[in-house]
Amino acid sequence: MSLTRDLGQFVSDLSPNRIPQEAARIARTGFIDCIGVMFAGRAEEPTRLLREVLQPSPGLATLYFSEQTAGAPEAAWINGVAAHALDYDDVALRGHPSTVLVPAILAEAETLDVSGRDMVAAYIAGYEVWAELGRRESGYHHGKGWHPTGIFGAIGAAAACAYLRRLDPARTAQALALGASQSAGLMANFGTMTKPFHAGRAAHSGVMAARLAAAGFTASEDALEHPQGFLAAVSPEGHVDRASKAEGLGETWRILTLGLSIKKYPTCYCTHRAIDGMLDLAREHDVKPSDVAAVTVTLSENYATILRNHTPQTGLAAKFSIEFVMACALVVRRVGLLELTDEFVQRPDIQALIPRVSVVVSHEPDPASPGAALADQVTIRLNSGDVLEGERVHRARGHADRPLAEQDLFAKFEDCLTVGRSIVPPQTMFQRLVGMEQSSARSLTTLH
Numbered sequence: 037m038s039l040t041r042d043l044g045q046f047v048s049d050l051s052p053n054r055i056p057q058e059a060a061r062i063a064r065t066g067f068i069d070c071i072g073v074m075f076a077g078r079a080e081e082p083t084r085l086l087r088e089v090l091q092p093s094p095g096l097a098t099l100y101f102s103e104q105t106a107g108a109p110e111a112a113w114i115n116g117v118a119a120h121a122l123d124y125d126d127v128a129l130r131g132h133p134s135t136v137l138v139p140a141i142l143a144e145a146e147t148l149d150v151s152g153r154d155m156v157a158a159y160i161a162g163y164e165v166w167a168e169l170g171r172r173e174s175g176y177h178h179g180k181g182w183h184p185t186g187i188f189g190a191i192g193a194a195a196a197c198a199y200l201r202r203l204d205p206a207r208t209a210q211a212l213a214l215g216a217s218q219s220a221g222l223m224a225n226f227g228t229m230t231k232p233f234h235a236g237r238a239a240h241s242g243v244m245a246a247r248l249a250a251a252g253f254t255a256s257e258d259a260l261e262h263p264q265g266f267l268a269a270v271s272p273e274g275h276v277d278r279a280s281k282a283e284g285l286g287e288t289w290r291i292l293t294l295g296l297s298i299k300k301y302p303t304c305y306c307t308h309r310a311i312d313g314m315l316d317l318a319r320e321h322d323v324k325p326s327d328v329a330a331v332t333v334t335l336s337e338n339y340a341t342i343l344r345n346h347t348p349q350t351g352l353a354a355k356f357s358i359e360f361v362m363a364c365a366l367v368v369r370r371v372g373l374l375e376l377t378d379e380f381v382q383r384p385d386i387q388a389l390i391p392r393v394s395v396v397v398s399h400e401p402d403p404a405s406p407g408a409a410l411a412d413q414v415t416i417r418l419n420s421g422d423v424l425e426g427e428r429v430h431r432a433r434g435h436a437d438r439p440l441a442e443q444d445l446f447a448k449f450e451d452c453l454t455v456g457r458s459i460v461p462p463q464t465m466f467q468r469l470v471g472m473e474q475s476s477a478r479s480l481t482t483l484h
Contacts, residue, residue: 038261039278040209040259040261041205042281043208043212044198044208046165047161047195047198047208048198048203048204049286050157051157052154055160056289059160059289059292060156062296063291064469066134066137066159067156067159068449069445070125071465072452073119073122074138075456076453077117077122077456078456081121082229083100083117086117086233087114090110090113090114092110095107097111100115101483103483108146108147109143109243109244111146112236112239113237114236116236117236119139119235120185120234120235122373126296126297128163128436129163129184130184131183131189132189133163133192134296136238137158137159137163137189137192137196137242139239140196140243141200143239143243148200149476149477150200152473152475152476152477156472156473162199162242165192165212166189167291167294169188169266170184170188171290172267173277174276176406180272181222181223182221182270182272186220186235187219187270189239189241191216192242193215194212194241194246195208195212197246197247198211201246207249210249210255211246213255213257214249218241218245219241221234226342227344227345227352229352263278297436298440298448300312300433302355302376303354303361304343304356305432306343307361309429309430310361310413310414311371313426313427313429314331314426315369317416317426317427318365318416328417329417329418329419331389331393331414331417332396333412333415334395334396339409339412343356343358344356346359348360349378349382360381363390364380367385367386373452411428412429413426413427446462446463449466459483
């Protein structure tokens with residue numbers, strides 16, 4: 037069998053009864069975190085503009101937990117943009133899996149009115165397919181200009197939606213191949229509305245891929261592994277495993293070994309280790325912004341390239357600025373949603389600190405995190421001449437190896453629902469999602 041067909045067989049055969057409890061818990065965390073940030077992002081400009089341009093007709097799927105509805109493809113698209121609009125969603129598999137998988141699953145699950153148990157299984161189907169494709173590539177997709185969320189997400193979402201539609205192995209393989217031909221997303225568009233568009237478009241592509249496959253739309257059964265297929269096309273250097281069998285699917289669960297990293301800060305994940313370092317250093321030494329002559333941040337060349345906005349003037353641009361997050365952490369001792377506004381970014385005290393931040397590139401790679409340095413570090417030189425050297429931070433708070441406690445996960449969720457002006461109380465919605473496997477898709481999205 038080919039890789040594409042092997043993956044189709046795995047998704048089609050997947051049963052909720054075979055899924056480890058811990059894998060299901062991680063998937064539920066993905067739903068909780070993604071739905072929280074979707075609430076927070078539903079009034080953002082990218083979300084609003086896309087909805088206005090699409091002008092979707094009413095349908096069976098809800099738009100960002102509101103009274104508005106749309107067909108599943110449009111709902112997945114708009115909700116995916118909302119979930120990624122603030123860049124506050126979880127991280128894994130070199131990208132942002134939940135911001136693609138959850139909107140696609142929610143939209144199609146509401147349409148079909150499937151159980152929460154099946155939604156969790158669909159998430160794991162999408163995650164495992166995404167992980168299997170990612171493990172075959174040793175290169176760094178970001179360095180080539182690919183946004184992994186967009187290129188892998190369309191295939192992962194196709195797997196999830198194929199599972200929900202109970203497609204047979206052959207049609208599931210067709211869905212994966214259709215998803216592969218819709219893969220897209222360029223790094224050059226980071227710091228603009230197009231980055232969240234990548235996530236929404238991937239969710240939409242997954243819904244459409246499964247629906248087209250169900251209708252008999254054809255695609256190549258070797259679209260993933262063919263010499264001119266997905267893996268070869270997106271490979272940064274061509275050193276990709278297209279030949280080996282997909283062994284261990286359904287036995288070795290990559291969601292258990294790789295997990296999800298939950299963001300504590302609504303900025304590019306490349307900034308998080310440095311933010312932790314700056315907050316710890318500033319609090320330990322009670323550093324005042326007026327005392328600071330210079331800040332040096334040590335991180336990888338890849339991270340430095342991604343964090344391209346050196347003199348940001350908007351909240352959107354500031355998400356990809358190491359200079360801004362260092363200034364923000366120094367001035368207000370936090371980096372949260374309230375700080376990612378144009379008005380805050382343009383504050384004179386923030387703008388005054390930004391030029392004092394510089395980057396030193398580390399050439400010591402982290403073998404567990406492609407593109408990252410082994411550790412990030414912040415150093416502050418004071419006006420007095422004293423130098424404060426922070427700890428080397430290997431894993432950000434919220435990383436899969438350093439997970440948030442449930443109360444911290446809820447605190448973020450509550451903050452997001454408050455910003456998003458949720459009608460449903462945060463505690464009610466949180467508990468509903470914790471117990472989602474005992475509910476139906478439509479009961480999860482009810483506003484009562």
